[in-house]
Amino acid sequence: MFTLRVDAETVSRTRLSPSPASESVAWLKLTTAAGHHPVFGDPGPLARASLAHPDVALLAHLLPRGGAGYTPDLLTPQPGAGTAYHDLLDEQIARIEATAQEDLELQVLTGTQAHWSRPLPAAVRQVAESGRMQRRLASGLARFWRDALSDGWPELRSIIDQDITHRARTVVGHGVGRVLGSLHPGIGWTGDAITFDSAWDGELDVTGRDLVLAPSVLSWPGAVIQVDVPGQVVLYYPAHRVGTGRDRKPATIARVVGAARAALLADLETARSTTELSTRIGYTPGTVSYHLSALHRAGLVSKVRDGRFVLYQRTSQAGVLTED
Template sequence: MLTLRVDVDTMAKTRLAPSPAAESIAWLKLTAASGRHPVFGDPGPLARASLTHPDVALLADLLPRDGDNYTPDLLTPQPGTDAQRRDVLDEQLAWIEAAGQDDIENQVFTHTRTHWSRPLGSSTRRIADSGRLQRRLANGLARFWRDTLSDGWSELRSIIDQDIAQRATAIATHGVGRMLGGLHPDIDWAGDALTLTRSLDGEIDVTGRELVLAPGVLSWPNLIIQVDTPGQFVLYYPAQRVGVARPRRPGIARVVGNARAALLVDLETARSTAELATRSGYTPGTVSYHLGALHRARLVTKVRDGRYVLYQRTADAAGLLEDA
């Protein structure tokens, strides 16, 4: 049993917020481990293609493998206080880039040595020693987000927002303590402490810290605590109604996102960026961005025809469409 000791200040500063960084890391973990989400399934070819980028690969090297469960907290900074802003992820990326070398020493060197069954990669260690790790991790997370989740974020965010609204109603009706006790079967509220059913026994004093409760969709059904970064206390709990029957996007859209799925449907015939923009209603820049991601995932080919570059879907993409 793990006990998290709180006080009046902690309770007064308890809030709920989405964490796009945590959703991205959860999806990256599945991708790197060739895993499947129990509800959303395979991360898909775009996620696997993104993993070939050196900064995304560096980020993945700091994720647990083979049954280990420690992830450095600095990869999922505590969400800011204005969770409705559109730049929540930008704020979290800035926090990653601004992480101090003390955090790198404690979380990347010391804690991985304690909690992992494998040593930290020598290349990752060299980059961390050079002081360049923070910027590259922020860039890797931003790249993975753009390649895999940005297009479908509105659907994930709607699930998160519904959960936050329901928890806020529970606080208004029954109080913070009752709401905390109802977050997960492994959580008990004892009036001055949260107790979590964990293989690790002990007590952690988090008095005075702000408690941020972040509903997890892509980390569902896991319960995750984050207390290693000084001053931060984040509890990621499974969002409601993720694992029950609910409308699902068709196969191809679920794998690549709605915009890219629409482009693939239209690429049975080879077309240029300008033609696709006219037909789809997206800007040429948006079409170009999505085509680049689809090309890296080997779902479209491109050939030059005079002044134009023509794109066409591959056999793999056609197979995905048939399965949709």
């Protein structure tokens, strides 16, 4: 069991926040492992196609495999206090890029060596030691988000917001301690400490620090504690009511298409140009072009040139995504 020793200041500075970076990393873990989420299913072809980008592939090399549990905490920075919801991801990406070289090497080189049964590839070690890894990891997370999650984020956010509202009501009615003791069966509250069921024993004094409670959807039903970044303490816990059948239809996120891309696929039974699609769907040509590029990389649409126009049409692989 792992124990976090807290004081009144820590409790008073405890807050709830989404973490877009941790949701992205959880979805990328499933993608690289060819896994399926117990509620939301297969990450889908758009997520897999994103792995072809070298910065996304580099990020994937830092994720655990084969039962290893350690993930460098620098990949999921603590959400900042007072940051507007729509700025959270940009702030977390900026924090990844600003990671001190010493901290990066401690987590990426020393941490993985201590916790993983497999060595890091030599090319990945070389990037880590070069000082260029921070920028590339930030780029990789931003790219995977755009390719695989940005369109579906409003639905995920809705689930997370419902959990935060539920926890806030508990604080009002029963206090912070009740929330800390009800996050997950493996997380306990003793009055001066948070206990966390873990394969490794230990104790850490986090008195005076901010404590962030981050409801998670895509790492559901697990719970994770994050303490390796100096000054940061984050508890990721499964969002309330995920998997109860009340949250949403599983197919939407499982397909990782989202409203804009679903609308485009539905309208591409017939080959159409970007301009025609823009008029029919109601998005700007630039937005349509962006989504078509992502769908094309994933093999969900084909494109052919017809005179001055490039015509797009959904592929047979995309047929399952347009079924009711």
